[in-house]
Amino acid sequence: MDEKKKKEEDLEKKKSPLEKxxxxxxxxxxxxxxxxxxxxxxxxxxxxxxxxxxxxxxQATLIKKLEEITHRLDRIEEKLEDIT
Numbered sequence: 001m002d003e004k005k006k007k008e009e010d011l012e013k014k015k016s017p018l019e020k021x022x023x024x025x026x027x028x029x030x031x032x033x034x035x036x037x038x039x040x041x042x043x044x045x046x047x048x049x050x051x052x053x054x055x056x057x058x059q060a061t062l063i064k065k066l067e068e069i070t071h072r073l074d075r076i077e078e079k080l081e082d083i084t
Contacts, residue, residue, distance in 0.1 A: 015023070028042070
């Protein structure tokens with residue numbers, strides 16, 4: 001595995017700046033799913049980042065609500081134990 005990475009890094013070092021840029025553009029196209037405009041790939045990546053932020057915020061609020069519900073259940077459980 002490490003040897004494969006080293007070979008890839010050596011190849012990267014040998015590439016000219018134009019080839020590096022071309023490779024980067026190819027990777028961006030793959031991420032976006034095609035298109036010749038690099039800005040469309042960037043906007044696609046920005047959209048993915050915004051969605052991840054939204055998901056993490058939603059996840060945080062769900063965790064907070066879950067903690068509140070757990071706390072309420074604990075209090076109800078204590079009250080039930082006191083009754084019995």
